[in-house]
Amino acid sequence: MxxxxxxxxxxxxxxxxxxxxxxxxxxxxxxxxxWKAIKELRVRGAPLIGVFAAYSICVHLDKCSDKKAIFFxxxxxxxxxxxxxRPTAVNLFWALDRLDKAVSExxxxxxxxxxxxxxxxxxxxxxxxxxxxxxxADFGAALIKNNENILTHCNTGFLATSGQGTALGVIFKTKxxxxxxxxxxxxxxxxxxxxxxxxxxxxxxxxxxFLITDNSAAFLMxxxxxxxxxxxxxxxxxxxxxxxKIGTYNLAVLADYHNIPFYVAAPQSTFDLSLQKGEDIVIExxxxxxxxxxxxxxxxxxxxxxxxNFAFDLTPSGLITAxxxxxxxxxxxxxxxxxxxxxx
Amino acid sequence: MxxxxxxxxxxxxxxxxxxxxxxxxxxxxxxxxxWKAIKELRVRGAPLIGVFAAYSICVHLDKCSDKKAIFFxxxxxxxxxxxxxRPTAVNLFWALDRLDKAVSExxxxxxxxxxxxxxxxxxxxxxxxxxxxxxxADFGAALIKNNENILTHCNTGFLATSGQGTALGVIFKTKxxxxxxxxxxxxxxxxxxxxxxxxxxxxxxxxxxFLITDNSAAFLMxxxxxxxxxxxxxxxxxxxxxxxKIGTYNLAVLADYHNIPFYVAAPQSTFDLSLQKGEDIVIExxxxxxxxxxxxxxxxxxxxxxxxNFAFDLTPSGLITAxxxxxxxxxxxxxxxxxxxxxx
Numbered sequence: 001m002x003x004x005x006x007x008x009x010x011x012x013x014x015x016x017x018x019x020x021x022x023x024x025x026x027x028x029x030x031x032x033x034x035w036k037a038i039k040e041l042r043v044r045g046a047p048l049i050g051v052f053a054a055y056s057i058c059v060h061l062d063k064c065s066d067k068k069a070i071f072f073x074x075x076x077x078x079x080x081x082x083x084x085x086r087p088t089a090v091n092l093f094w095a096l097d098r099l100d101k102a103v104s105e106x107x108x109x110x111x112x113x114x115x116x117x118x119x120x121x122x123x124x125x126x127x128x129x130x131x132x133x134x135x136x137a138d139f140g141a142a143l144i145k146n147n148e149n150i151l152t153h154c155n156t157g158f159l160a161t162s163g164q165g166t167a168l169g170v171i172f173k174t175k176x177x178x179x180x181x182x183x184x185x186x187x188x189x190x191x192x193x194x195x196x197x198x199x200x201x202x203x204x205x206x207x208x209x210f211l212i213t214d215n216s217a218a219f220l221m222x223x224x225x226x227x228x229x230x231x232x233x234x235x236x237x238x239x240x241x242x243x244x245k246i247g248t249y250n251l252a253v254l255a256d257y258h259n260i261p262f263y264v265a266a267p268q269s270t271f272d273l274s275l276q277k278g279e280d281i282v283i284e285x286x287x288x289x290x291x292x293x294x295x296x297x298x299x300x301x302x303x304x305x306x307x308x309n310f311a312f313d314l315t316p317s318g319l320i321t322a323x324x325x326x327x328x329x330x331x332x333x334x335x336x337x338x339x340x341x342x343x344x
Numbered sequence: 345m346x347x348x349x350x351x352x353x354x355x356x357x358x359x360x361x362x363x364x365x366x367x368x369x370x371x372x373x374x375x376x377x378x379w380k381a382i383k384e385l386r387v388r389g390a391p392l393i394g395v396f397a398a399y400s401i402c403v404h405l406d407k408c409s410d411k412k413a414i415f416f417x418x419x420x421x422x423x424x425x426x427x428x429x430r431p432t433a434v435n436l437f438w439a440l441d442r443l444d445k446a447v448s449e450x451x452x453x454x455x456x457x458x459x460x461x462x463x464x465x466x467x468x469x470x471x472x473x474x475x476x477x478x479x480x481a482d483f484g485a486a487l488i489k490n491n492e493n494i495l496t497h498c499n500t501g502f503l504a505t506s507g508q509g510t511a512l513g514v515i516f517k518t519k520x521x522x523x524x525x526x527x528x529x530x531x532x533x534x535x536x537x538x539x540x541x542x543x544x545x546x547x548x549x550x551x552x553x554f555l556i557t558d559n560s561a562a563f564l565m566x567x568x569x570x571x572x573x574x575x576x577x578x579x580x581x582x583x584x585x586x587x588x589k590i591g592t593y594n595l596a597v598l599a600d601y602h603n604i605p606f607y608v609a610a611p612q613s614t615f616d617l618s619l620q621k622g623e624d625i626v627i628e629x630x631x632x633x634x635x636x637x638x639x640x641x642x643x644x645x646x647x648x649x650x651x652x653n654f655a656f657d658l659t660p661s662g663l664i665t666a667x668x669x670x671x672x673x674x675x676x677x678x679x680x681x682x683x684x685x686x687x688x
Contacts, residue, residue, distance in 0.1 A: 020643075020645060020646045021642065021643075184652075186559070187533070187635070187644070187645075188559070189531070189533060189557040189558065189559060190557050192644050192645075195636075195644040195645040195649075196644060196645060199645040199646055199649040200645070200646050203646045203648055203649060209649070209650070210650050210651065210652050211632075211635055211636065211645050211649050211650065211651040211652070212635070212651070212652050213533040213534050213558070213590065213591075213635055213653075214533065214557070214558050214559040215530070215532070215533060215558040215559070215590055215591030215594050216590055216591070216652065216654060216657075217594065218591075218593045218594035218597055218657065219590060219593055219594075219654055219657040219658075220652075222593060222657070222658070246557065246559055246560055246563060247557075247559030247560070247562075249562050249563055249566060250559050250561065250562035250563075250594070250598065253562055253597065253598055253601045254594065254597055256601075257597045257600075257601065288555075291531070291555055291556070291557055292539075292555065294638040294639075294641070294644070295638075295641075295642075295644065297638070297639075297641050298365065298639075299364075299365075300531070300536050300539040300540060300638070300639065301364060301531075301536075301539040301540060301543040301544070301555050302364045302543055302544050302547045304547055305539075305543040305547060305553070305555050306553070306554050306555065307554065307555040307556070308528075308554050308555070308556050308560065308564075309557075310560060310563055313560075313562065313563040313566070314563075314566070
């Protein structure tokens with residue numbers, strides 16, 4: 001199960017806005033089409049955005065000069081351009097900064113050599129993301145019991161990473177381990193990543209699952225239908241405060257009230273230790289039309305109605321039972337334990 | 345602003361499934377079409393269902409026998425039939441029981457006279473609902489300060505009652521009083537009564553409002569954008585436990601966590617003192633297809649995905665700051681104070 005491919009310097013992606021109705025693979029030939037694919041959520045999911053952005057630089061290299069000074073300038077501009085596609089998921093910045101670092105460390109080589117190094121580094125980021133998912137899933141699955149009823153939000157599987165996923169990767173692993181999970185899927189308005197993508201992944205993996213409206217989760221918890229909640233993350237501050245898809249904070253408050261474990265699953269690259277606390281994270285505000293129209297259909301409200309569309313929210317670390325990473329499971333006190341485990 | 349009309353023994357209703365795109369008035373000529381209109385949510389809102397069901401009996405009377413024994417049998421069957429349309433909103437049962445009582449008290453009169461009495465009682469229920477809304481709005485508006493930011497859920501205005509509404513009626517009243525409210529509207533999945541109906545009513549009344557996804561409410565509360573929450577109710581037990589549109593309990597937990605007043609607004613007819621506590625209330629479970637398709641459009645998930653569709657949830661009275669009724673505002677301890685104020 002893959003959502004992007006890079007072969008012979010050519011980049012392809014599964015257009016996630018067309019799912020689950022159609023499985024359409026598209027070619028990404030320019031940095032502009034890479035930027036657009038991220039901006040329009042055709043490629044999404046914090047870890048996947050990082051890998052895809054790195055490859056978007058790769059497809060741009062042939063258009064860059066072979067004169068070093070000009071090349072460095074073009075490369076820097078390309079990094080900044082891609083970073084402007086989405087503000088919240090840190091993995092985008094992390095992956096591009098890795099390319100930047102690889103270039104800095106090899107700045108005395110020829111441009112031709114440097115271009116090869118960039119491609120090598122992008123492929124390494126990709127391979128690492130796949131193995132990161134594996135490690136994270138192993139650590140996470142150890143927290144899940146047999147026949148557990150797990151609630152999840154948005155999409156965090158093989159469509160959100162280049163591996164098997166973060167939160168959903170943990171669930172896939174419990175299935176492989178014969179633990180027989182049942183998954184309740186928040187549809188995740190406005191863009192319905194839960195309904196469109198997570199339900200599709202769980203169907204492909206033949207895992208028992210039920211789609212619910214986001215506002216039903218509380219009722220299910222009240223009726224003891226949920227044993228644990230696992231979500232992904234777009235950026236985690238040094239304090240453990242976590243930015244993730246809008247609706248995550250709601251679930252965290254509900255989990256606290258109902259005394260249900262609330263897990264965040266994210267690779268090391270999702271941590272941003274330059275930020276002390278959640279309030280420092282930029283929350284992307286998107287066009288209200290995504291709320292006013294469901295998947296581009298007719299207006300669901302009067303045309304003149306104003307809609308607010310915050311794409312993410314902030315969950316304070318105090319509401320998080322544990323953060324599942326590829327380096328291990330992090331428990332409170334987060335500030336100390338994140339500092340000890342996460343390094344990049 | 346009206347949502348049903350009864351004139352010269354003819355019943356008409358605004359088809360709410362067509363809003364906000366089209367304002368389509370339909371004629372209800374038979375009890376079967378009345379039942380269907382309620383079942384399919386063409387006429388909805390707990391108080392409005394009660395009034396409309398009473399009138400649905402009225403349009404049925406000409407088809408009933410003038411022989412008393414046969415008439416009583418037909419009348420009883422008609423009541424039971426309409427009661428089967430929806431299980432949770434008690435106002436439906438309350439209004440039909442009022443007709444039943446009026447008939448019982450006049451059983452010695454001629455069938456012709458009894459039929460006139462039924463029509464008179466239905467019109468009385470209608471008039472009372474209008475004045476009930478007025479009284480409730482007066483009591484509720486006194487709780488709201490100038491420039492308050494109010495969150496509401498589902499639809500509780502002139503489309504949900506035959507008057508100006510319950511929760512929304514309170515908001516309309518604060519506008520009339522010059523208090524300048526700002527309303528945040530939960531879109532209210534799956535059937536989007538907030539987006540389709542509440543946004544439409546607020547637009548008609550020129551009240552400043554913003555549509556949000558249901559999963560955004562927590563983020564707004566965290567960011568101190570909400571001063572109070574007002575919702576309606578479909579049934580309130582003797583304990584004050586309240587059944588209302590799915591998502592209400594979620595808001596109540598969030599309000600508790602963020603220390604925001606959480607008000608339920610409902611007329612006396614919404615109380616069901618025969619039930620001691622919320623767990624005794626029947627929660628309507630509707631077809632999962634309402635979740636899987638938004639307003640009858642294409643599937644938002646794989647066709648094979650199973651969806652859960654609980655139409656209502658239960659809010660324990662401990663999470664309710666006050667219940668606003670046409671008899672006054674009820675504060676805890678609810679059991680005692682409801683018993684003192686509510687009588688029917």
